[in-house]
Structure formats: structure tokens, C-alpha cells
Amino acid sequence: MLQEDLLKLFGEIVAQVFSEIIHTLPKIFTTLIIFIIAFVVIRALNAFLGKALKIARVDEVFTRFSGFLLPFSLEKFIILLADIGIVLVAFYAIVSLFLEPRYIQLVNDGIYYGARVISIIVITLVIFAIFNAVIIRVKVDPRIRAYPLVIVMLLVTAMLIDITALSDEMKRALAMGLSIGVGVAIGAFAVWFFFHEYLDAFFKAKMGAEEKKDHE
Structure with missing residues (x-):
């Protein structure tokens, strides 16, 4: 009797395992297809964006406009952002196949948080480039050149506060x-x-008047 119960239990376990495998196989094949599609799209997009950005000379235009050289290639950064976007889409599609809705919401929150961090980085570069371009194109006292950096840091700090856990x-x-x-x-x-x-002119005139008054 005990042996029959064990055999029956073993048979149920094996049947359940095979049932789970059969149930999961379509998801596994779908995951492989998503990986292949994402890989092909990334390769094609990298080739297209690489040629388009080289023709547009984005790095050269940005340096000429902003007046400063980034420590990294802006063209490669744009391509990286595009690749990250495709990877996130593929990752979200795969996660939605295997996870329950409550866990998908956690993934959504994580992706949303990461997107906010990336947007802050991009906005910081744009703001700094605009301020620096204005400073370069206008004859500015060397003591004022660091002033835009202070404004940018205040703006970046304000944006960072929004994503903190305060x-x-x-x-x-x-x-x-x-x-x-x-x-x-x-x-x-x-x-x-x-x-x-x-x-x-006002302060020079005022200082000149004071010096003249002192001499008298």
C-alpha cells in the first residue's frame, strides 16, 4: 500500500513537472524570439544612427555651439540611449510573460525611476551647454564665467531632490x-x-567723483 502511494505521488510530481514544462515552452520560445528581434533591431539601429550622426557631426556641432568638449562622445551616448530603450522594451515584454501584474508594477516603477535619472543627466547637459554658449558668445568678465555653473548646479540639485526618498x-x-x-x-x-x-560707467563716475573730492 505504501509503495503504491509513493508511486502515485511520484507519478503526480512527474506529471506536474511535465505540465509546467509544456506550459512554459511557448513562453520560452517567445522569449527567444524577442531576444532575436531585439538583437537585430539594435544592430540595424546602431548602423543607421552611427552613419546618420557621423554625417550630422553631432560632436563637432555640440562642441562648436557649447564651447566645451564632453569627456565622452555624444554620438555614442545617443546610440547607447537608443539601445537601452530597445533593451527595456524587450525586457518588459519578457517580464510580462513570466511575472504577475503586481510584480510588473514594481518593474514599471524601476523603469520609470531610471528614466527620470537619465532625463536629469540629459537636461543637465543641455542647460550647461546653453549657459556656456551664452557666456562664450558674449564678452564676459572672467570672474563671471563660473556663475552659470552655480545656476546649473542649483537646477540639477532641485531636480535630484524630486527623485530622492525624502x-x-x-x-x-x-x-x-x-x-x-x-x-x-x-x-x-x-x-x-x-x-x-x-x-x-556709473561706478567709475562715482569713484572718480570721490577721488576728486578727496584731492580737493
Whole structure:
């Protein structure tokens, strides 16, 4: 009797294993197809973007426009972002085959968080390039050249606060303080940018009048 029960239990286990394998085989084949499609798309997209970006001379145009040289190739960075996008799409498709909806939501949150971090990096590069281009194209006092960096750092800090695990009250307080700081910094820069000639003339005239008064 015991032997029959063991054989029956073993048969049920084997049947369940084969049932799981048969049930999983379509998902495995689908996963392989997704991998192949993603690989082919990445290869084709890399070839196309590589040629297109070389023709457009993105690195050269960016350096000419912004006035500074990045420590990495902007063309390769764009291609890398495109590859990451394709990999994420393939990864999400595969995950949706094997995981339950509640786990898929966790994956969505992780992808969303990663996308926000990447967007902050891209926005930082764009903002820094714009400020640097303005500084280079306008005759700026060397002491003011580091000023845009301060503004950029304040903006980046404000964006980083949004993705931290701080409480909402702390985020609002820090964001408000940084917003005031950025506003004051940009306002001071705007005043200098548009009225620096008048301010220089005013202070020179005032200093000249004081020196003349001292001599008298």
C-alpha cells in the first residue's frame, strides 16, 4: 500500500513537472524570439544612427555651439540611449510573460525611476551647454564665467531632490529654497547681462567723483 502511494505521488510530481514544462515552452520560445528581434533591431539601429550622426557631426556641432568638449562622445551616448530603450522594451515584454501584474508594477516603477535619472543627466547637459554658449558668445568678465555653473548646479540639485526618498514636506521646503536661490541668481545675472555697461560707467563716475573730492 505504501509503495503504491509513493508511486502515485511520484507519478503526480512527474506529471506536474511535465505540465509546467509544456506550459512554459511557448513562453520560452517567445522569449527567444524577442531576444532575436531585439538583437537585430539594435544592430540595424546602431548602423543607421552611427552613419546618420557621423554625417550630422553631432560632436563637432555640440562642441562648436557649447564651447566645451564632453569627456565622452555624444554620438555614442545617443546610440547607447537608443539601445537601452530597445533593451527595456524587450525586457518588459519578457517580464510580462513570466511575472504577475503586481510584480510588473514594481518593474514599471524601476523603469520609470531610471528614466527620470537619465532625463536629469540629459537636461543637465543641455542647460550647461546653453549657459556656456551664452557666456562664450558674449564678452564676459572672467570672474563671471563660473556663475552659470552655480545656476546649473542649483537646477540639477532641485531636480535630484524630486527623485530622492525624502518626505513630501522636506521636498517642498528644499524645492522652494532652491527655487528662490535660482530666481535670485538668474535675476542678478540678467541685471548684469543687460545693464553691466551702465553699471560700470556709473561706478567709475562715482569713484572718480570721490577721488576728486578727496584731492580737493
